[in-house]
Amino acid sequence: MPWQVPVVLRIIMGHIVGQYLLKRISGLPSRTRRFVLQFFFAAIFGMVLAFATGTPLADARLFPIVVLGAINSFGAYCQWRALAISQSRTALFTWGDDVIAIALAYTLLNEVQFLTLSLVAGTLVCLGATVAFPFVLSMVKTQGARRAHLALVGWVACYSVTYGVTAFAMRAFSLQGVTLPAFVASWYSGAFLGALVVKAFAGAEEAGAPLTWRGITGTAVVALSIWLSLVLAYWQRQLAPIAVVQPIQQVSEMILPAFVGLYIFKEKREMSRGQWIVFAVALAGGLTIALSF
Numbered sequence: 001m002p003w004q005v006p007v008v009l010r011i012i013m014g015h016i017v018g019q020y021l022l023k024r025i026s027g028l029p030s031r032t033r034r035f036v037l038q039f040f041f042a043a044i045f046g047m048v049l050a051f052a053t054g055t056p057l058a059d060a061r062l063f064p065i066v067v068l069g070a071i072n073s074f075g076a077y078c079q080w081r082a083l084a085i086s087q088s089r090t091a092l093f094t095w096g097d098d099v100i101a102i103a104l105a106y107t108l109l110n111e112v113q114f115l116t117l118s119l120v121a122g123t124l125v126c127l128g129a130t131v132a133f134p135f136v137l138s139m140v141k142t143q144g145a146r147r148a149h150l151a152l153v154g155w156v157a158c159y160s161v162t163y164g165v166t167a168f169a170m171r172a173f174s175l176q177g178v179t180l181p182a183f184v185a186s187w188y189s190g191a192f193l194g195a196l197v198v199k200a201f202a203g204a205e206e207a208g209a210p211l212t213w214r215g216i217t218g219t220a221v222v223a224l225s226i227w228l229s230l231v232l233a234y235w236q237r238q239l240a241p242i243a244v245v246q247p248i249q250q251v252s253e254m255i256l257p258a259f260v261g262l263y264i265f266k267e268k269r270e271m272s273r274g275q276w277i278v279f280a281v282a283l284a285g286g287l288t289i290a291l292s293f
Helices: 004-026 031-052 060-085 087-093 096-108 117-140 143-175 180-202 213-239 242-264 273-290
Strands: none
Touching: 004 031, 004 060, 004 087, 004 213, 004 242, 031 060, 031 180, 031 213, 060 087, 060 143, 060 180, 087 143, 087 242, 087 273, 096 143, 096 242, 117 273, 143 180, 143 213, 143 242, 180 213, 213 242, 242 273
């Protein structure tokens, strides 16, 4: 199977369909109830795939995957909080995880031969845009909006670290021979346990009221989308190195969810001319990073 197939499918599922569904659910009441239920369903889907394929799960190599899945659930919660503020701006600043994943691949998986000077230039442009955006925002928005922006950057920074490690871990475990069903079942089992911890620490206000049947079924649909997204993400890293697939993912991760937020969720109404300029600069930085491999 050509590696381009899971890459394209991952872009469609993860960066268009999945991002649309996550944006819809991230700002709803009973957030952490939905959050836990999402990973519960995803874990069930993973177990069904493992049992259907006869994949043994009694393997010591799978324990670190369970732990990483649990840790990654905190990153997923941070992503929910960022998306609830703005999907377009979340996409704009979602480049750190790609840089982390590629840097780990350079140092630990011997992919350093792909390193170029344009990577450094693109990273500096993105960092500059990240720093400049709050100042542009302060000229046209209220103090509440400035606080919201700083909160968004903080949430994105938190999940960028965990997601960057996640992308690297997928490639590393695939090179160790961990099968796709085993990885996905272990990952979402750990994520479900981690989500329970997140819910406990987030408190009763975040948990909200019990979900209706419609809320449960809607969360199951979101769970299916993230499960399929992880299946495709692991599959593509079984077929190609991080330095090949990650830059492609980076471009699509910045552009496609941004336009979903701007045009489907009407976030473009919140953008001033100065913010559009910074948005374009940051996008150019991300493209520079992606095209440097």
